[in-house]
Amino acid sequence: LGRTLMVAGATVGTAMGAAIGLGVSLPGIPWLIAVGLVKLTLLGSGVLMGAGAFLVRLSARREQQDRLHSGQP
Numbered sequence: 001l002g003r004t005l006m007v008a009g010a011t012v013g014t015a016m017g018a019a020i021g022l023g024v025s026l027p028g029i030p031w032l033i034a035v036g037l038v039k040l041t042l043l044g045s046g047v048l049m050g051a052g053a054f055l056v057r058l059s060a061r062r063e064q065q066d067r068l069h070s071g072q073p
Contacts, residue, residue, distance in 0.1 A: 001052075001055055002051075002052045002053065002054070002055030002056035002057075002058075002059060003052060003056060004052070005048050005049070005051050005052030005055065006048070006049050006052030006053060006056070007052075008048050008052075009044075009045045009046065009047070009048030009049035009050075009052060010045070010049060012041065012044065012045040012048065013042060013045035013046070013049075016038060016041050016042055016045065020038065
């Protein structure tokens with residue numbers, strides 16, 4: 001699940017970057033609201049990647065604790 005969240009966040013961020021680079025705009029939306037939507041989308045992308053990294057870290061820590069308690073190297 002953690003890696004999936006990180007990939008999803010990277011995909012959203014990359015898509016938003018590509019849209020900005022290509023000059024894609026939504027018709028009928030004022031410029032200020034469009035900038036806010038872009039910022040929220042990039043923030044969401046970062047949150048997805050951060051949550052994914054957190055879950056991967058928790059999983060690795062749990063596996064390490066399980067190995068320590070079972071006596072395996």
